[in-house]
Amino acid sequence: MNKVFRTLKKGFLYTFSILIFISAAAYIYLYVLPKGPEITEIKKTNNGIDSFVIYAYKNSERKSIKVWTYKPESWNEKDKIVFVMHGGGRNAYDYLNTWVELADENNLLIVAPEFENKFSTYTTNDYQEGNLFTFFGSKNPKSEWAYTVVENIFDHIKSVNKITNEQYDIFGHSAGGQFVHRMVMLMPESRIGTAIAANAGFYTLPEENLAFPYGLKKVDIKLDTHVKAGHKKRLIILLGEQDNDPSLGTFRTTELAMEQGVHRLERGTNFFITNKKLSEQKNWVFNWAIDTVKNTGHDYKKMSETSIKWIEK
Template identity: 35%
Template sequence: MEKWCFRWLLLCSFIFFQMKKLFGFRLLAVLTLLIHLGCDNNDASSPYTTILSGTGSFNYTGYEPLQQAPVRVFYHIPEGDVTTMPVLFVLHGSSRNAVDYRNAWIPLGNQYKVAIIAPEFSDRYYTGGNAYNLGNVFVDGDHPSSSTLHAEEMWTFSLIEPLFDEVKVLMENTSDTYDIYCHSAGAQFAHRFIMLKPGARVRKVMASSSGWYTVPDNTIIFPYGIEESPITSLDPRDYFSRELILQIGENDTDPGSAGLRHNTFLDAEQGMNRYERTLHFYDKSDSIARSGDFPFRWKLLVVPDAAHDFRNTISDAAASLYAAP
């Protein structure tokens, strides 16, 4: 049992014996439940002395620049050789429900022997689309300027690499790279991560059902294009040569879908729904890469009969990421 669990038990016992005269022995049932919940060995509040196994969660505060904005990390480690096991980051949508994504991926993690790591960027610390979808690159990502550009260490994107290092230590894992599966708002995060983090050790990114995109077009201002963003100073060969897989459900065509951004420019330029916008992003990016004679490794994966529920697309995503060719 963890040390913190013993402290919790002692505190509960003290409260019980001090208050039983007032509330009677019914308090015992409540305290017993609290002790049981608090002493879950797979729910570590301090992971730094814990080797990850099974299914659980921990608070990550190991990235110093964002230490005051902790990230709850839900994980599932299948049985097998954890030292060489692939690591998959699963990034949630705007509901910030990482535990649901982790749980949905458990059977696939077991099937393909992949460690599932699902960080939760809570709205408390990573408020709104600016801090999550747009990676906190600017004070206001919808109105970028050189004077409001955040230092790179404060970008939300900058937390992924040190978290990978932490997971490797906690798993005793030796992998050189990791993969990303992301859905909806998470897919917005990840396709921008690919462009803004050229040194990231990511192997493949499965970006599923993004609501809209930052097209690598330097004639369109960020966040719909890359003008006025740090992306313009980076070599397109790097991000176009990454294995970015754009997954979209064939029926993800509802223009009134909850949380789907609409404005005059976006609707006219990228389309009215996620399906149209994904195809536009892929085709436009392919055209830009061809015109610059850049290598282009991005792929499009349309899932038949699927709409916007990630549970209907993750099997195809897992097969694309891990099934033998």
């Protein structure tokens, strides 16, 4: 009996040691070793399609990020700057290409950050959930939030191009729609003019007793400060009339996600109604709107085209 117990104990300790080693190695690989493409030389943004790579965080060289841009020849200082946030495929270049014609027609400088991650199939915390937490659940400093990276990119563009624009607009589709609505709620001090969250898979509700990313529990965000300020921002919940097929894209089906609705159209509608009711109850300023695109499903190209009317208003 004692021999069996000793064998089991050794097996348990061996397995436990292996798990600790794997976890430590994974943490070092993900959060200690430098990540991202090689930094490029600092230069002004060229007309047409261009790109640059900068450090994602202002006080750290641990992570870099590639940023795609498209600049019409007629674009000048004070013309609009629009950030375009890709979906879960992390395909920033594809999204940029969708906006080229729109940029020419409406004289927009398009900025498409690429939140590259080889393990994006298995983790969403670093992008659409804002990088508030590591994959292991520990908190990241605000200086490393994904939303702060957008602000850093804006500062870089202002600096190298010597422009004085005080705001930018932002569009995000699918995972990018998750990114955008959370940025408005969790970082309302950002310099967003108009934010458009299109076809998001699920949402962060204004509930302090519901765990993040479904609610605000465990994050340093309060209803009467951050969410109240977020309601003052101009956020458009853009939905596809036919985005009612859960099989399209990556669709979260956890119990808490399903409580928000059985498909994206229903979830987006419920999210907007929940926030509108909260704002009315608390007598807050509410500058959000909801728009449903006819005959459109989970299509980032058509949603991008529709978003222009909100950016131009």
